[in-house]
Amino acid sequence: MFDKLDEVEARFEEIRRKLADPEVLSDPDRLRELSREEHELEPIVATYRRYKETVKALDEAKQILEEEPDRELRELAEEEIRTLENRLEELTQELKLLLVPKDPQDAKNAIVEIRAGTGGDEAGLFAGDLFRMYSRYAERKGWSIEIMSSHPQDIGGFKEVIFLVRGKNAYGTLKYESGVHRVQRVPVTEASGRIHTSAASVAVLPEAEEVDVHIDPDDLRIDVFRSSGPGGQSVNTTDSAVRITHIPTGIVVTCQDEKSQHKNKAKALRVLRARLYERVLAEQRAKEVETRRSMIRTGDRSAKIRTFNFPQNRVTDHRIGLTLFRLQEILDGDLDELIEQLRLADQAEKLKQL
Numbered sequence: 197m198f199d200k201l202d203e204v205e206a207r208f209e210e211i212r213r214k215l216a217d218p219e220v221l222s223d224p225d226r227l228r229e230l231s232r233e234e235h236e237l238e239p240i241v242a243t244y245r246r247y248k249e250t251v252k253a254l255d256e257a258k259q260i261l262e263e264e265p266d267r268e269l270r271e272l273a274e275e276e277i278r279t280l281e282n283r284l285e286e287l288t289q290e291l292k293l294l295l296v297p298k299d300p301q302d303a304k305n306a307i308v309e310i311r312a313g314t315g316g317d318e319a320g321l322f323a324g325d326l327f328r329m330y331s332r333y334a335e336r337k338g339w340s341i342e343i344m345s346s347h348p349q350d351i352g353g354f355k356e357v358i359f360l361v362r363g364k365n366a367y368g369t370l371k372y373e374s375g376v377h378r379v380q381r382v383p384v385t386e387a388s389g390r391i392h393t394s395a396a397s398v399a400v401l402p403e404a405e406e407v408d409v410h411i412d413p414d415d416l417r418i419d420v421f422r423s424s425g426p427g428g429q430s431v432n433t434t435d436s437a438v439r440i441t442h443i444p445t446g447i448v449v450t451c452q453d454e455k456s457q458h459k460n461k462a463k464a465l466r467v468l469r470a471r472l473y474e475r476v477l478a479e480q481r482a483k484e485v486e487t488r489r490s491m492i493r494t495g496d497r498s499a500k501i502r503t504f505n506f507p508q509n510r511v512t513d514h515r516i517g518l519t520l521f522r523l524q525e526i527l528d529g530d531l532d533e534l535i536e537q538l539r540l541a542d543q544a545e546k547l548k549q550l
Contacts, residue, residue: 315394
């Protein structure tokens with residue numbers, strides 16, 4: 197770790213010298229890039245320098261303890277040593293956390309896709325509950341939500357709903373929600389009162405900008421058709437719904453929520469761009485998996501990650517073995533404790549690799 201910190205400090209000093217170079221000062225792009233890197237490294241270097249100062253002070257206190265004949269001064273030195281050793285431990289942990297690699301995607305907006313899984317209408321109702329949960333959570337965080345595409349059921353809920361979450365660190369916060377969520381409860385359609393298990397899948401993607409993913413228009417097949425509501429009834433008399441197929445990958449995106457064909461096409465392209473971007477990121481993660489097998493599987497949509505058990509008022513996250521007995525509060529959007537525990541577990545796993 198300390199070799200890495202020495203490298204960071206040397207790089208920081210190099211950047212400082214370059215930022216004083218007239219050639220760099222006359223190049224706005226280079227200046228902006230170096231300033232960004234300086235800003236990222238500064239807290240690491242400042243903490244490392246405090247660490248080195250503390251080591252020096254500890255060595256001096258130990259020397260006093262060895263050489264000083266006066267008992268009172270020796271007692272003061274012993275107390276100082278205990279204080280400095282505790283401070284060193286704190287600074288070591290702080291440095292480890294600062295060295296944990298930051299996911300550059302975390303600051304992006306998030307596109308969330310919820311799909312009903314096994315369980316028929318009940319799975320669709322649960323998908324609706326999850327959408328409501330994330331909507332309430334977004335409200336608490338001061339984020340905004342925009343529905344990109346939805347396929348509601350007659351009975352309520354959704355077969356599928358895709359929405360954009362705009363806000364600070366939206367993707368970095370919600371990325372731990374990707375996976376299969378299960379619900380155990382008595383469905384409203386169940387006359388005998390038996391408990392059923394249903395499921396819905398959640399996929400959280402970072403919103404991709406045009407600079408992140410280039411889409412060749414020649415790779416797209418765009419179909420337009422009339423949008424339909426629950427039960428298949430027509431909700432529009434014009435061909436406003438849009439289906440875009442990305443021919444090289446076979447990815448298909450359909451949007452029909454807007455009355456305008458142009459708006460539906462724009463939304464479909466944003467969802468397509470996010471899915472293509474996620475595909476690129478997934479390939480990168482696959483390469484990294486041999487060096488870091490994280491217990492928090494943020495990208496595995498097939499993993500059963502969480503169970504909502506209504507009879508027991510229980511929510512269990514299976515990845516970290518966390519169980520909370522306040523199911524309704526969580527479905528009302530109180531997700532902070534769950535997400536924070538997942539973030540800490542992910543961070544602890546990354547720390548092991550340093």
